[in-house]
Amino acid sequence: MLTNDSPGPERPGKFLARRSDRIFGAIMIAIALFYIWSASQTQVSFLSDPVGSKTFPYIVGAVSILCALIFILRPDPDPPWPRLATSAKIAFAVVVLIGFAVSLEPLGFIIPAAVASSLISYQISPKPFNAMAAGVGLSVVLFAIFRYALGLGLAPFGRALVG
Amino acid sequence: MAILIPLAFSFGLDATQALVLMTSVYYGAMYGGRISSILLNIPGDEPALMTTLDGYPMAKQGRAADALVLSGVASFVGALLATIGLMLMAPILAKVAYLFGPPEYFALYLLAFCTLGGVSAKNQAKAAIASMIGLGIAMIGLDNQTGMPRLTFGDLHLMDGIDFLVAIVGLFAVTEIFVFIESHGKESAIGVKLGKIKVPFKDIAHSFFAMLRSTVIGFVAGVLPGAGASLGSFLAYMSEKSIARDKDTFGTGNPRGVAAPEAGNNAAAGGALVPMLTLGVPGSGTTAVLLALLLTLNITPGPLLFDERPEVVWGLIAALLIANFVLLIMNVPLVRLFVKILSVPAWLLLPGITMISFAGIYSLSGSSFDLLLMTAFGLLGYFMRKLDVPTVPIILGILLGKNMEDSLRRAMVISDGDWTYLFSSGISIGLWIAAVAGFIAPMFLRNLLRKPTRPQS
Numbered sequence: 001m002l003t004n005d006s007p008g009p010e011r012p013g014k015f016l017a018r019r020s021d022r023i024f025g026a027i028m029i030a031i032a033l034f035y036i037w038s039a040s041q042t043q044v045s046f047l048s049d050p051v052g053s054k055t056f057p058y059i060v061g062a063v064s065i066l067c068a069l070i071f072i073l074r075p076d077p078d079p080p081w082p083r084l085a086t087s088a089k090i091a092f093a094v095v096v097l098i099g100f101a102v103s104l105e106p107l108g109f110i111i112p113a114a115v116a117s118s119l120i121s122y123q124i125s126p127k128p129f130n131a132m133a134a135g136v137g138l139s140v141v142l143f144a145i146f147r148y149a150l151g152l153g154l155a156p157f158g159r160a161l162v163g
Numbered sequence: 164m165a166i167l168i169p170l171a172f173s174f175g176l177d178a179t180q181a182l183v184l185m186t187s188v189y190y191g192a193m194y195g196g197r198i199s200s201i202l203l204n205i206p207g208d209e210p211a212l213m214t215t216l217d218g219y220p221m222a223k224q225g226r227a228a229d230a231l232v233l234s235g236v237a238s239f240v241g242a243l244l245a246t247i248g249l250m251l252m253a254p255i256l257a258k259v260a261y262l263f264g265p266p267e268y269f270a271l272y273l274l275a276f277c278t279l280g281g282v283s284a285k286n287q288a289k290a291a292i293a294s295m296i297g298l299g300i301a302m303i304g305l306d307n308q309t310g311m312p313r314l315t316f317g318d319l320h321l322m323d324g325i326d327f328l329v330a331i332v333g334l335f336a337v338t339e340i341f342v343f344i345e346s347h348g349k350e351s352a353i354g355v356k357l358g359k360i361k362v363p364f365k366d367i368a369h370s371f372f373a374m375l376r377s378t379v380i381g382f383v384a385g386v387l388p389g390a391g392a393s394l395g396s397f398l399a400y401m402s403e404k405s406i407a408r409d410k411d412t413f414g415t416g417n418p419r420g421v422a423a424p425e426a427g428n429n430a431a432a433g434g435a436l437v438p439m440l441t442l443g444v445p446g447s448g449t450t451a452v453l454l455a456l457l458l459t460l461n462i463t464p465g466p467l468l469f470d471e472r473p474e475v476v477w478g479l480i481a482a483l484l485i486a487n488f489v490l491l492i493m494n495v496p497l498v499r500l501f502v503k504i505l506s507v508p509a510w511l512l513l514p515g516i517t518m519i520s521f522a523g524i525y526s527l528s529g530s531s532f533d534l535l536l537m538t539a540f541g542l543l544g545y546f547m548r549k550l551d552v553p554t555v556p557i558i559l560g561i562l563l564g565k566n567m568e569d570s571l572r573r574a575m576v577i578s579d580g581d582w583t584y585l586f587s588s589g590i591s592i593g594l595w596i597a598a599v600a601g602f603i604a605p606m607f608l609r610n611l612l613r614k615p616t617r618p619q620s
Contacts, residue, residue, distance in 0.1 A: 020549075020550060021550065024546075024550055028292060035299060035314070038314050038316065039302075039313070039314060042306070042311060042312075042313045042314070043311045043312075044309070044311070048309065049308055049572050049575060049576045050572075050575040050576060050579065050580035051571060051572040051575045051580075053306045053308070053309055053311060053313055056298075056302060056568040056571065056572075057299070057302050057313070057314065060295050060298050060299045060302065061299070063291065063292075063295050064292055064295040064296075064299070067288040067289070067291050067292035067295065068292065070288040071288065071289075071292075076285075076286060076550075076551060079549045079550065079551065081549070082345045086344070086345050089344050089345075090341050090344055090345060090545070093340060093341060093344055094341075094538060094541075094542060097337070097340075097517070097521075097534075097538045097541070098535060098538055100521060100534070101521070101531050101534030101535050101537075101538060102531055102535070104521070104525055104531060104534065105531050109522065113518050113521075113522075116514075116517070116518075117514035117515070117517065117518055118514075120340065120513060120514045120517055121510045121511065121513070121514045122510075123344050124343060124344060124509050124510045124513055124514075125508070125509065125510035127510070130508075130510055130511075131510065134510055134511045134514055134515075135514065138511070138514055138515050138518050139518065142515070142518050142519065142522060146522050146526065154522060154525070154526055
């Protein structure tokens with residue numbers, strides 16, 4: 001879905017031209033239907049008002065479906081999607097951020113931050129030395145600023161390391 | 164979205180300090196957006212797009228320093244007069260706001276979404292769906308009226324709803340990482356050399372009335388809920404161009420083409436604070452962030468704020484006035500320093516922004532779930548940016564969703580389910596008409612409102 005190796009000008013006439021908006025519209029319709037169904041499962045309190053808990057989510061879902069139908073019927077030209085290698089880089093950055101998010105609690109700030117910022121830095125500019133320096137420097141300097149200048153409650157090393 | 168960086172730093176401060184920091188940065192960002200517009204032909208933020216039109220050509224002619232100083236002065240004039248306008252107008256509007264009941268508030272929220280979507284987007288349906296995504300997310304959590312969980316899918320993390328700060332930082336800061344990884348190399352323009360800095364008195368004198376006219380236009384555009392600074396700078400530039408005798412020099416480095424949009428966008432930034440403070444409806448993406456911060460500090464903007472917490476309102480206005488003078492000093496003699504900061508390499512800057520975002524959100528909520536959610540918002544923002552779906556309505560939806568629903572439900576409780584009550588007062592009918600017009604009119608004015616393209620690098 002992410003990749004389209006020929007990001008050049010669109011080829012009109014082809015059935016699949018302008019498919020980005022169409023796919024987006026289809027996904028939004030699916031989400032909106034699921035959203036409406038979830039809203040219909042809301043438990044209703046005996047203390048209800050004339051509008052109730054469900055009406056507003058229903059309106060939101062209905063307007064979304066209307067908009068999504070417009071994307072399918074009158075799609076905009078496709079944007080240039082990144083090539084496979086770039087998509088892989090973005091996907092890798094997402095994985096790094098997820099890893100950072102889940103390791104912050106057990107491992108503390110300094111080590112995950114150093115690893116994550118080195119890896120992101122390397123994705124932007126593939127120079128290993130710069131990336132390492134950016135990672136270590138940022139993690140230590142920012143930790144010092146957050147902890148000592150602003151007094152935020154960040155742990156330097158988590159329970160898994162210090163016990 | 165420079166305003167996000169101090170957001171993280173403000174968590175450790177008390178309410179007044181945080182507020183002063185945020186408002187100063189709010190004005191500072193408006194001042195600062197032009198520097199990279201002029202020197203690199205890359206707008207520092209969206210409203211600064213108009214400044215590239217004449218700023219970059221001026222810089223190419225070797226007048227970069229003049230353009231920077233002139234635009235600094237124009238920013239100062241626009242922001243100072245707008246702050247005075249805010250002082251005069253906000254208390255009056257706060258009095259009017261007392262007349263607002265639930266149906267008027269509902270119409271006002273609708274107006275904010277419609278004008279924001281109508282003016283800023285190329286495709287109304289995409290702006291509308293962005294608002295719906297935001298409103299839909301706002302519904303998640305406990306229902307305000309009944310206390311029952313709604314749309315939480317049985318997940319305990321979602322009971323409290325989704326924090327708007329998580330969404331804001333994700334959609335703006337985290338998205339930037341992905342966009343940057345993709346676009347790296349393409350967006351690099353060749354910078355121009357900064358010459359000797361002196362004050363171009365002649366240009367300032369020549370464009371002084373342009374600054375005043377643009378300030379008025381920008382301020383009015385800023386006061387309109389949802390329209391914001393981009394519209395202010397755009398209208399200021401276009402109207403200055405249309406009344407100029409030397410129309411054809413606009414776009415080739417006319418000093419008035421630099422002064423007008425800068426005065427306009429800074430005046431709009433001041434104007435946008437009027438509806439934000441008196442009605443709780445932000446006029447732009449940046450004011451939405453400011454509103455989010457106020458709510459985090461337990462300060463609810465609205466007419467009551469002026470009576471109950473006058474120290475907050477006047478403290479904020481005093482901070483704006485002081486920030487203005489400090490910014491003038493910083494932007495004229497110290498401009499060289501900022502030019503240096505522009506050359507911080509991306510491989511250091513972006514990981515830094517990432518770390519600040521993560522540490523800021525984590526120290527606020529202490530939850531890894533919020534960090535994962537923030538990453539998801541970052542990815543959502545990336546796809547939205549690709550598909551040309553504006554992200555500011557998403558933020559506005561998350562911020563205002565519950566209030567909008569509450570005002571609808573309260574109105575229906577008062578009227579006992581009679582929907583015509585929504586159109587029962589002159590104010591609400593006016594707001595409904597403005598909302599519909601604000602959404603539809605841009606479709607017909609599209610050719611007129613088309614943004615000019617940046618000059619060739």
